Amino acid sequence: MDFARSKKLLFCFLALFLLLAGIIYAVAYPQFRYQTVTTEALSPAYALGELVDGTEILQRTVIPADKVERVYLIAGTYDRENAGTMLLDFRELNGENLVRNSFEINRFDNGQYTAIELSEPLVGQKGKTLFLAVSAQGCQPGASLTLYSGNGILTGRLDVIREVAAEERCLVNGETGQGMLCVRIEGVNEIGFYRVYWFIVAGVFLLTVLLGMHWWSQARQGKMNPLVVVCTLLTKYDFLLRQLVSRDFKAKYKRSILGMLWSFLNPLLTMAVQYIVFSTLFKSDIRNYPVYLLTGIVFFNFFSEAVSMGMTSILGNASLIKKVYVPKYIYPVSRVASSTINFFLAFIPLTLVIILTGTGLHASFFLILFDVLCFLGFITGLSLLLTTSMTFFQDTQFLWNVISMIWMYLTPIFYPESIIPQNMLGIYRMNPLYLYITFARTSIIGGVSPEPMMYLKCIVSAGITLLLGTAVFRKYQDRFILYL
């Protein structure tokens, strides 16, 4: 082991860790401090009649957040110019008014949920049941809008109809109406994560340093440990690794005319095709469908390419393994590395589409770095696992083709998550690919950081897969040669 260079690498690693922690904190601070919560949206079924002076609509509702900042209402405008003011009150059940907001009614889009920012937010009522009261001022019949009620929860294409108890229904001028008023209440809760963030970072840093020192002293005595493996890989075998990566990369486009250009063209063309096919189905449900689609495609393509290349790495390099001793993990690692270059190249068209569609590059784009690192760990682990299995049973290859297809359909690449039935969402969201792709979309399209839980889930799923893959690979690597 090359101790001088390994030391440099260790310091680089620790510096990178701190840099990444700093970037994440700077970008994700609002999401680490506040968590946005929204109530479920109902699909409109019944018109409640024109909202004119004297009309009052009451809806019982449970306040979801510490600070209610926004209300979404759906209104029918009859496609005409309406004038007047809508009054939105939050009221105690005994009739005491807490907060009143008023705004012009001409701001509503016909038949769509429209956001209303509350200039007077409702604070400190989380979990309480209040009345939301809607009334009008200066709204004349023939020049006003109607609100809707409904009893189906909006889940994209299939609504879940739910039974609405009598006291939950909306009251129009004191009479019980059908269903509940179509309203979504959005607010923020303060979560304490931003306060413990640096303690966690410091803890992990300290643990890494301690573990590094422990492994360092072990390495001095000539014992094997992960540190030795990574350092030998990066110091002694870096040249071989680079050669293998460039071989894989060159071999891929060797006899094609457009060559590397395919790395850009491939995701773009896939996106174009899927956009044409699926846009009529899903477009209205998804904000910025082209970027949504391309993010999913780029991530999934990387996953499927890297894993299927990594899977055949041992068998594909059989002639080498039988003749020269080189640590065997080099082969899957080099395959994953060459796919990673492709993945980074695909970010060029992605950035282009982001700019062309006017999405804008947010600071949260940098959070992708964290996402990609976890994703890489996950893919490497899976490749190690599958290449081991592949060496002993070549059926793995065919089995994988089927599994990766199922996996593709189980991941929201071209469809919105909202088409998944509510009761399946819990399981659906445990899919690691779902995590990595959603993380990327939140940071690219949403322009905000995902919630702290997402970070934890990403790290944990990557860590478990990587550990499992390494353990299995290590256990069986000496027997590979007998099966080649």
Add this chain to the structure above:
Amino acid sequence: MNTTIDTQMGAASDCPAAAQGDDRDRIIQISNVSMRFRMANDRVRSIKEYFVKRLRREIEYREFEALHQVSFDVRRGEVVGLIGRNGAGKSTILKIISGILKPTEGSVLVRGNVAPMLELGSGFDMDMTGRENVYINGAILGYTEKFINEKYEEIVEFSEIGPFMDVPLRNYSSGMIARLAFSIATVVKPEILIVDEVLSVGDAEFQQKSFARMMELMSGGTTVLFVSHTLPQIRQMCSRVVWLHQGKVQMFGPAKEVCDAYETL
């Protein structure tokens, strides 16, 4: 510079306790090495087949012992020959020494860099040019980038295929490929060189040239393990010879004695 074996064998060589006195001189120590292969009747290659055969209890393993309690050692700078009939275990022991195979039993101690020449041209890619292949093959043999940059001209000159270096390997003749491979493999001066019948490369003239290169390496202090079926070559080059017969050491001693005994058989 070359491939060392960084499993417990390589690690043990860094251990100060093992490096005492006379042992330091023994660059390769092989003690009681046995290698057994489990040969299933028919190698099971699919999961379904595995379970079906397992249920029917059709999987029977026959043990095949390629090496049995083999022990010998090689001193620094020595040229040791390995002789024996086909299937005597010569290639197996070389693979164990170069770290490709792990022995079932026994221990192998290697104190130094091993350059394996079990087969020339490991990792040659037919779609790549000669130049690209020099780099990738060199990397596989454990050379550094700087080293190959320095020695590139020497490799090209020795292989005598200068004008073709930027042509894909698939357009080479087999002799050209072998010459390029030999030139890459011998450009370095490793501590231990493992040679498995690779001297019959190219035409007569190149064979002579490669023989001279081997002699040069050996006189330069490199320890060589040498497999050949050509006894005169063994007599000429080796100081000591291991005679393997059916996985066991039949005889181990000075080249002349062992070769004489082998010939009278």
